[in-house]
Amino acid sequence: MSGKRAPSIVILTGAGISKESGLDTFRDADGIWARVRIEDVATPEAFARDPGRVHAFYNARREKLTGGAIVPNAAHTALARLEAEWPGEVFLVTQNIDDLHERAGSTNLLHMHGELLKVRCTACGEMMEWRASLAVEDTCSACGRGGGLRPHVVWFGEMPFEMEHIFETLSDCAMFVSIGTSGNVYPAAGFVSHARQSGTVHTAELNLEPSEGASIFAETVYGPATEVVPDFVDRVLREGISALG
Numbered sequence: 001m002s003g004k005r006a007p008s009i010v011i012l013t014g015a016g017i018s019k020e021s022g023l024d025t026f027r028d029a030d031g032i033w034a035r036v037r038i039e040d041v042a043t044p045e046a047f048a049r050d051p052g053r054v055h056a057f058y059n060a061r062r063e064k065l066t067g068g069a070i071v072p073n074a075a076h077t078a079l080a081r082l083e084a085e086w087p088g089e090v091f092l093v094t095q096n097i098d099d100l101h102e103r104a105g106s107t108n109l110l111h112m113h114g115e116l117l118k119v120r121c122t123a124c125g126e127m128m129e130w131r132a133s134l135a136v137e138d139t140c141s142a143c144g145r146g147g148g149l150r151p152h153v154v155w156f157g158e159m160p161f162e163m164e165h166i167f168e169t170l171s172d173c174a175m176f177v178s179i180g181t182s183g184n185v186y187p188a189a190g191f192v193s194h195a196r197q198s199g200t201v202h203t204a205e206l207n208l209e210p211s212e213g214a215s216i217f218a219e220t221v222y223g224p225a226t227e228v229v230p231d232f233v234d235r236v237l238r239e240g241i242s243a244l245g
């Protein structure tokens with residue numbers, strides 16, 4: 001048994017991977033930010049100013065996600081297969097707050113922007129699974145206080161979760177793959193540059209169209225995620241990483 005560890009893969013996903021499951025992206029012409037202002041629903045100031053409006057925004061998205069019509073697609077399933085069949089670690093960092101990666105079977109998964117189906121108490125920090133609507137008057141099951149429950153979602157101006165761990169995995173991986181993200185929002189948009197600093201890493205972008213950071217990637221594949229992601233995973237499992245690019 002050689003001491004050489006099997007090469008690890010880090011994957012970043014964005015809203016584009018869930019689009020064909022029926023969830024909107026943010027910056028496409030029909031995206032969420034074309035209908036709602038970030039300043040009104042996705043900042044700490046918005047929540048302080050009008051918590052009811054912020055709850056309504058996330059309640060509508062939570063109701064859609066849990067309503068039964070939204071299910072993982074072939075791209076989510078392909079990434080779960082890669083994790084199951086690749087001999088090395090496959091670490092999936094998602095910017096998405098939906099639970100489609102989990103439902104597709106991915107387990108080595110980190111929601112850097114939080115999760116729509118969790119809420120957090122701003123008074124005591126307790127985290128709770130929450131699939132129903134959330135209202136200002138709802139009380140925390142741990143400390144009993146009302147008025148302090150918020151979506152466990154990272155808002156603009158807040159720090160994404162587990163950044164140190166993410167940068168460590170990027171520095172140590174053999175391949176970084178970015179899927180379904182426009183490369184507009186940092187720190188996620190900077191992951192490809194961080195990965196490339198560590199030298200021998202293959203980088204690939206799989207997206208519907210070139211992202212802001214497209215020129216930084218060694219390999220780019222454009223098309224709908226349900227087509228390009230399963231094909232890419234098949235190729236990696238068949239040929240390994242070195243054959244790519």
Ligand code: APR
Binds near residue numbers: 015025095224
């Ligand atoms: N298949 C693959 N990619 C697609 C598809 C599809 N079917 N449909 C759209 N895309 C691509 C778009 O071309 C775009 O590049 O997905 C990307 C989605 O980009 P955004 O809408 O900006 O979403 P994302 O990159 O995930 O946003 C990052 O910004 O608003 C914040 O916190 C929010 O996590 C989000 C972050």
